[in-house]
Structures are given as C-alpha cells and as structure tokens.
Amino acid sequence: MYRIYEINPNDLTESEFNNLYSINCILEHKYNFLHRLNNVNDYKNIFLSSFTNIDNQLLLIEKDSRICGILTLIKTFDWNGNEQHKLTISLCELLIDETLVSFIDEIIKNKLDKYNELSVVTYNNELQQTIEKYTHKVALRGNYYTLNKSEIDVSFLSKYIAEQEIKNSDLSIRFTDIISEDLIEAYCNLFMETMKDMTDVKEDGYVQYVITPEKQRQINESNKKRNLSHFCYMIFNSNNELVAKSNVSINNNDPRFPYQFMIGVKRPYRGRNLGKWLYASMYKRLFETVNFEKALVCHHPDNTPAINVSKWVGYKFSYLETTYNLYKH
Known part of the structure; x- marks a missing residue:
C-alpha cells in the first residue's frame, strides 16, 4: 500500500537526512542527472533548504517503509512572469507498476483540484499515458545532453x-x-x-x-x-x-x-x-x-x-x- 507524506526539513534526524541523500543519489543514477550535491551537507544546505519556504513542499511516496519516489511542489513563474504551481515527479523504481501509477494519478488529481492549473514535470516519458488523460498542453520538451x-x-x-x-x-x-x-x-x-x-x-x-x-x-x-x-x-x-x-x-x-x-x-x-x-x-x-x-x-x-x-x-x-x-x- 502506497502512502504520501510531506517532509519538514527542520524535523529530520541525521539518519533521515542520510537516507534522503541516498535516495537522491539513486535518482541521479537512474535518470543520469548531474551529481551536483557531493555529500549530505550539500543536500541539506542547497536542496532541502528550499523547502523551508511555506509555498514549497517536499513529498515522499513510500511503500512498506521504502521510499519509492520524491515529489516537489513549488510556486514559481513562467518566462513571462505568470505564476504557476510546478509538481516534479522523480521515481526510484526502474519498473513502475500500475498500482504506483494509479496512486500518482490521485496525487495529480488532488493538486489539480486545489490549484485549477498545474505544471507537471516528468522524465523519460514514464508517466506519459497518465498525464495525457488530462486536459493538457506540453509547455517544454527537452533532451538533456x-x-x-x-x-x-x-x-x-x-x-x-x-x-x-x-x-x-x-x-x-x-x-x-x-x-x-x-x-x-x-x-x-x-x-x-x-x-x-x-x-x-x-x-x-x-x-x-x-x-x-x-x-x-x-x-x-x-x-x-x-x-x-x-x-x-x-x-x-x-x-x-x-x-x-x-x-x-x-x-x-x-x-x-x-x-x-x-x-x-x-x-x-x-x-x-x-x-x-x-x-x-x-x-x-x-x-x-x-x-x-x-x-x-x-x-x-x-x-x-x-x-x-x-x-x-x-x-x-x-x-x-x-x-x-x-x-x-
């Protein structure tokens, strides 16, 4: 059974910091992201510090005490200064089962109900079929090299x-x-x-x-x-x-x-x-x-x-x- 919960960086123990940093490294390896954060202190000071802002949320998807994905929800602006809420979805699993997809679908629905419009960022088309069921437009599509x-x-x-x-x-x-x-x-x-x-x-x-x-x-x-x-x-x-x-x-x-x-x-x-x-x-x-x-x-x-x-x-x-x-x- 999947569950989602919000993380408050101010309440984390050292063990939880280390666990989150390990998950970050797993995501870097899976998606070939740049290894920008060299250690757990960088992770605290650079990444987690941005979620002390009341407008930003760090959300974890968990199953049987194992983190399966990290979602970030931030209030930001497009290139023309229009306000938007951006949900970025990073999943640890190489193979994503239908149960997890359905769970993420519910998260998206809830956020869309709350904000009426929602910007969603995904990687390598792994949630393409789910996203495209919604009324949507592609804002950006980019291959990173x-x-x-x-x-x-x-x-x-x-x-x-x-x-x-x-x-x-x-x-x-x-x-x-x-x-x-x-x-x-x-x-x-x-x-x-x-x-x-x-x-x-x-x-x-x-x-x-x-x-x-x-x-x-x-x-x-x-x-x-x-x-x-x-x-x-x-x-x-x-x-x-x-x-x-x-x-x-x-x-x-x-x-x-x-x-x-x-x-x-x-x-x-x-x-x-x-x-x-x-x-x-x-x-x-x-x-x-x-x-x-x-x-x-x-x-x-x-x-x-x-x-x-x-x-x-x-x-x-x-x-x-x-x-x-x-x-x-």
Whole structure:
C-alpha cells in the first residue's frame, strides 16, 4: 500500500537526512542527472533548504517503509512572469507498476483540484499515458545532453577553427564574457529572430521567451551579483553585422557544470557550419580556462541541427524532461 507524506526539513534526524541523500543519489543514477550535491551537507544546505519556504513542499511516496519516489511542489513563474504551481515527479523504481501509477494519478488529481492549473514535470516519458488523460498542453520538451571535459579533443577543435577561419574569410569571430552596451541590441535582435525557428515553439503550451536590451542589462547586473560568467562567441559579417552566436553560463562559485544555451545562426548564413565553428571555439576556451567536470545542454527532441552540433563536439544523451500544463475541466 502506497502512502504520501510531506517532509519538514527542520524535523529530520541525521539518519533521515542520510537516507534522503541516498535516495537522491539513486535518482541521479537512474535518470543520469548531474551529481551536483557531493555529500549530505550539500543536500541539506542547497536542496532541502528550499523547502523551508511555506509555498514549497517536499513529498515522499513510500511503500512498506521504502521510499519509492520524491515529489516537489513549488510556486514559481513562467518566462513571462505568470505564476504557476510546478509538481516534479522523480521515481526510484526502474519498473513502475500500475498500482504506483494509479496512486500518482490521485496525487495529480488532488493538486489539480486545489490549484485549477498545474505544471507537471516528468522524465523519460514514464508517466506519459497518465498525464495525457488530462486536459493538457506540453509547455517544454527537452533532451538533456552532457559533455565530459575529459572527452574534449582540443587539438581537433583547434584544427577545425583554423579551417573555418580560412573557409569563412568574409566573417570574423569574437569572444565576450558580457553582452556589452554596444552589442546588446544586435544580440537581442538575433536572439529573438533565431528563437522563432526553434522547434520548441511547436508545442501547444510553449511560452515564448522574450529578451530585450533592458532585460539583458538586468541579466548582466544579476550575473555580476551572483558571480556568473556569460561566455558568448559571436560571428560578424564584413559589414560588422551580428549573424551567429553561442552562449554558455558558468557559476564561478561552482564551475563544475557550465550550461550551454541558445546557439543561433541567421538564415542566410546557415549551411556554412557556423554552429560547429562557434562550438569549437567555445569548448576550446572552456577546456583551457574553466575547471569544469561536465557541460550541460538541452535541445527539443526535434531540433536535429542543434543536436547534431552538440553530438559533434562530444555531448551524449542523458535524459528527457517534459513539462505539461494541466487544466481542470
């Protein structure tokens, strides 16, 4: 018989802390998540501390004194600032039986009855049939890939960069670690232009991310306060117009896991391998200047060109994450 109960981090014993951390490690192994929390103290201070907030809940599914899954329910906002309640479901079992699925179905129903709308995050389609019985839209669907630093071939990347510089003599590539005022408008324009071609937009519940010069200035300021670096390679044509870019965010307080995001090339310049040129330049620099373990990137499963570029530099598939927006009838 399954049961669910809420955890209050302030009431846990040392043994319970250790048990929860062990479960966290099991989930990391099952889903190929990044190993961000090195020990039980990290788990306490980084993960569990977020559930002292009255709006957030940490829920455990248990059967016969054995934890079968961890659910988190947090109040958050989408990219346009709309409030939402997000339920993330992580299950320890490799094989999920119908009894557990039915139990989770009841949890979802109860939360949906309470909030009227509910954002549900699942992994590797393991609850797809259950979720799709509800009135829903897919907000995000993303394949996550990781790249081990030890598997980067710098000599290959250096050779490729040199070849591209010759083949694309009408173009120039530049690096920056902040989107400066003289580049900010062109950067935002290219960001929005290339975002329209992303396969994410095909999902019914996708919320368009909007970047403006003012928002990018706020991001720049936030990055300074949080000690984040924004590595960006940009390609310019002979008229000094920005035609391609690639971005990586690095947490300088913990640089183990840089995050690659939003590579984009203007349509007239596609087919010239500029994506590979950007990646080769970026990962050569990361290898030489950042003490990282694995880089992370997320692509919509249908974004074949971006996936191919990531695989070309050495990224390997880790897991699929899907966010559904559920609506009460």
